[in-house]
Amino acid sequence: MSSEEYDRTLPRKRVAAGVLFFxxxxxxxxxxxxxxxxxxxxxxxxxxxxxxxxxxxxxxxEELGLEWEPGRLLGVDWRGERPGRSEGLVYVFDGGVLGGDRLAGVRLQAEELGAMEFVAVNRVRERLVERLAVRVEACVRAREQGLTVYMEHGVPV
Structure with missing residues (x-):
């Protein structure tokens, strides 16, 4: 079997990327x-x-209208297959601090976002689905510790 043929037999995973701005x-x-x-x-x-x-x-x-250079990778989260979704990998990057001129440069794209808000880390569970809240909390801890965290279903492994 050639490398190309073998490659076609491998599973394909969804990949997403998120950013934590503070x-x-x-x-x-x-x-x-x-x-x-x-x-x-x-x-x-x-x-x-x-x-x-x-x-x-x-x-x-696309979402915020910002030209921005990502900081370091804070975490990678593997999500297993669930009803209606294939398995996937989510990468979370450090967006740094949005204040002053950077914050003034944000332009929400109406076709994508209705609003934005800064929320205390201990209150993200009030706004986010559980799996994303756990992922955000783990990535915030990784940022504070200067680490990168690997997760499965949002839980550090």
């Missing part, structure tokens, strides 16, 4: 997508032949 007080930026009932962090699906880092840059530009 305000000067350490609160996390959450966004309200117009197509979903619950809040999320900025980011989305990585496109074909696009790296997770490049996907994060594109999604931030």
């Amino acid at each position: 305000d000067p007080e350490g609160r996390v930026l959450l966004v309200d997508p117009v197509c979903k009932p619950l809040w999320e962090i900025p980011g989305g699906a990585v496109e074909w032949d696009e790296s997770p880092r490049a996907g994060a840059v594109r999604e931030v530009r």
